[in-house]
Amino acid sequence: MKKETDPPSDPLPGPVDFSNTEIAFQQLSDRELRRMYRLFKMMSHPWLVALGSKLALLANRLHLPLFATIVKRTIFKQFTGGVSLMECTRTIQKLMQYDTLSILDYGAEGKTEEDDLNHTQEHILRTITFAASSDSVPVVSMKLTGLVDNLLLEKKQKGETFTEQEMYKWERFRQRFDAICAAAKEYKVGVFVDAEESWLQEPIDEIVLEMMRKYNQNKAVVYTTYQMYRVDALGRLKMDYKDITDNGCFFGCKLVRGAYMDKERERAKDMGYPSPIHPDKAATDKAYNDAILFCVEHYENLASCNASHNLYSNAYQAQLIHQRDIVKNHAHLNFSQLYGMADYITFNLAKEGYNVAKYLPYGPVKEVLPYLIRRAEENTSITGELGRELRYIRQEMKRRGLLK
Numbered sequence: 115m116k117k118e119t120d121p122p123s124d125p126l127p128g129p130v131d132f133s134n135t136e137i138a139f140q141q142l143s144d145r146e147l148r149r150m151y152r153l154f155k156m157m158s159h160p161w162l163v164a165l166g167s168k169l170a171l172l173a174n175r176l177h178l179p180l181f182a183t184i185v186k187r188t189i190f191k192q193f194t195g196g197v198s199l200m201e202c203t204r205t206i207q208k209l210m211q212y213d214t215l216s217i218l219d220y221g222a223e224g225k226t227e228e229d230d231l232n233h234t235q236e237h238i239l240r241t242i243t244f245a246a247s248s249d250s251v252p253v254v255s256m257k258l259t260g261l262v263d264n265l266l267l268e269k270k271q272k273g274e275t276f277t278e279q280e281m282y283k284w285e286r287f288r289q290r291f292d293a294i295c296a297a298a299k300e301y302k303v304g305v306f307v308d309a310e311e312s313w314l315q316e317p318i319d320e321i322v323l324e325m326m327r328k329y330n331q332n333k334a335v336v337y338t339t340y341q342m343y344r345v346d347a348l349g350r351l352k353m354d355y356k357d358i359t360d361n362g363c364f365f366g367c368k369l370v371r372g373a374y375m376d377k378e379r380e381r382a383k384d385m386g387y388p389s390p391i392h393p394d395k396a397a398t399d400k401a402y403n404d405a406i407l408f409c410v411e412h413y414e415n416l417a418s419c420n421a422s423h424n425l426y427s428n429a430y431q432a433q434l435i436h437q438r439d440i441v442k443n444h445a446h447l448n449f450s451q452l453y454g455m456a457d458y459i460t461f462n463l464a465k466e467g468y469n470v471a472k473y474l475p476y477g478p479v480k481e482v483l484p485y486l487i488r489r490a491e492e493n494t495s496i497t498g499e500l501g502r503e504l505r506y507i508r509q510e511m512k513r514r515g516l517l518k
Contacts, residue, residue, distance in 0.1 A: 128433035130466050132425060135510035137465050138458035141212055144516055150454075151507045153192055186479055189486045193454040194221070195474040199244045202476050205453070210250040213464040215471035217306065217450060218245060219255035221482035226263045228286070234260040235290040237477075239297055246301035253304035253337075253419075255473065256294070258318050262287035267310070270317040288321065295325045299335045304366070306419070309339040311374050312390045313381070323354060330363040334417035334446070337366030342402040343375055344390050351405055359415055368419040368450075369405050371398055403430055410434045410447065417446040421473070423456040425502065432468060442467040458506045 132138075139147055195202035195218070206216045220237040238256055245251035259267070266284055269276065276284060298305045307322050309315060322338040329335045338354070340347045351367060358365040372378075375391055382389040392398045406427060409418035420431050428449060435447060449470040451460045463470040475482055511517035 128429045129436045130429065130432050130462050130468075132429065132458055132462050133506070134462055134465075135458065135506050135513060138461050138506060139510045140461065141208060141457075144514060147507065147511060147514070148516065150192065151504075151511060153188060154504055154507065185483070185486070190479055190482070193452065193475070193486055194482055195453065195476040197478050198476065199241065202474060205474065206248065206250050209472055209474075212461055213467075213470075214460060215469070216251050216453075216474045217253045217255050217471045218251055219473065219475040220260075221475040221477040221485050225260050226265075228283070231261055231263075231287070231290065235294065238294050242294070242297050242301055242303050242305075245303045251303075253306055253471070254298070255306040255308060257308045257310070258287075258291065258321075259310060259314070261290045264314060267314040267317050271313060271315075291321060291325065292328075295329050295336055299329045304335055304337060304417075306337045306368050307339060309341045309370065309372075311381075312344065312378060319350070319354075323357065326358050326366065327361050327363055330358065330366060332364070334364040334366035337368050337417070337419065339368040339370060339421075340405065341370055341372035341374075342405055343372035343392050343398045345392055345401075346390065348401045348405055348408075352408065355408075355412065355416060365412075365416045366418075367409065367416070368421050369402065369409070370421050371402060371424070399424070399426070402427055406431050407434065410438065410440075413440065413444065413446045417448075419448040419450050419471075421450040423451055423459065425459060428459050428463065432463065432466075435468070443469050445469070456503065458503065 142150065195205045195216075199218070202216070202218065209216055218241050220234065220241055225231050225234055238254065238260075241254045245254050263283065266276075266280060266287070269280070270284070295305060297303075307318070310318060319338065322336060325336045326338070340351050342348070355365045355367075372391070378391050379389050382391075392401065402422070402424070403426070406418075406420060409416055409420075410431065420427065422428060431447070431449065435442060435444075440447065447469060449459075449463050449468055450473055451457075451470075453472040453474045460470055460472060475485055508517060
């Protein structure tokens with residue numbers, strides 16, 4: 115049985131050479147490459163990431179400006195497009211020079227006050243308008259926890275009765291999300307809805323599918339996300355696809371492995387219910403790759419995004435496209451990686467003509483800090499991929515004569 119930290123299997127033989135470091139890091143100056151190397155070396159130490167995460171959260175609560183400055187000059191600079199849409203413009207243009215698209219995400223989540231929830235909606239609507247003005251930004255991404263109080267989602271999933279005030283707040287949430295989807299359709303921009311913890315996910319799934327039926331009649335506008343480390347994810351993917359296509363609509367989905375594994379398992383253990391997460395990495399990998407196969411097999415009325423840093427899974431989709439003689443840049447078959455990570459996957463796919471994008475979050479440091487902490491923690495929990503990335507960075511530094 116494989117452990118969670120085992121390195122991934124070698125990629126299938128296929129049309130893409132992911133080991134070409136000259137292409138992988140062509141967009142980075144020598145200085146930027148050195149900074150990336152130092153940061154990834156630090157993130158390879160779990161104890162350092164754990165300590166830094168706690169300090170960052172504490173500093174954020176205490177509004178300590180010095181720590182915010184440190185964050186902004188390190189992980190913020192590596193993993194985000196900036197604090198505003200205007201700051202993202204330069205990054206978007208630079209990525210497009212290398213045939214790489216951008217997926218914009220205003221990094222707000224976990225909001226509770228109505229003013230904050232309305233503020234998030236306004237930002238997302240501005241992001242959609244901004245994306246519509248650029249051929250480089252076909253999709254925006256969002257977390258519904260930026261539009262509704264988590265406690266309402268949890269109460270809805272439990273089937274508990276809302277108070278009159280809670281019902282009002284729920285209807286306001288529906289109105290916010292509907293307005294965003296309507297704007298996306300009007301401006302011809304896609305909307306990726308991120309997945310959340312399992313105890314919040316069911317009402318999110320329900321409302322996203324409702325919006326698909328409403329707005330995906332002619333093309334995929336609204337996309338839902340499947341965390342394939344969940345034991346029920348593959349079955350839900352197939353069931354939801356049938357639901358949406360039986361209604362004569364296009365189905366949109368994003369595939370990820372998942373971001374809350376430890377939290378999910380600990381909660382299940384503490385509360386005495388079966389873990390919703392696959393028991394090992396091998397089972398997750400199989401579910402993920404089975405989902406890729408399903409999406410490619412049904413690509414004519416299913417638009418998908420393979421949002422993975424797993425080398426095998428990216429090579430597998432590229433190989434399936436090649437074997438089936440599907441045009442590489444078909445609008446329904448997409449790849450995506452996070453900005454600042456997995457460049458050896460992104461830019462080698464782009465060089466070969468596949469649809470690939472960088473997921474580009476933006477916003478004030480205090481808003482995107484939870485995202486940044488997840489990225490740092492994620493890197494310590496997938497040592498196979500991080501180890502591969504570090505090897506490729508070192509290889510490119512040696513090729514440039516920056517490292518002996």
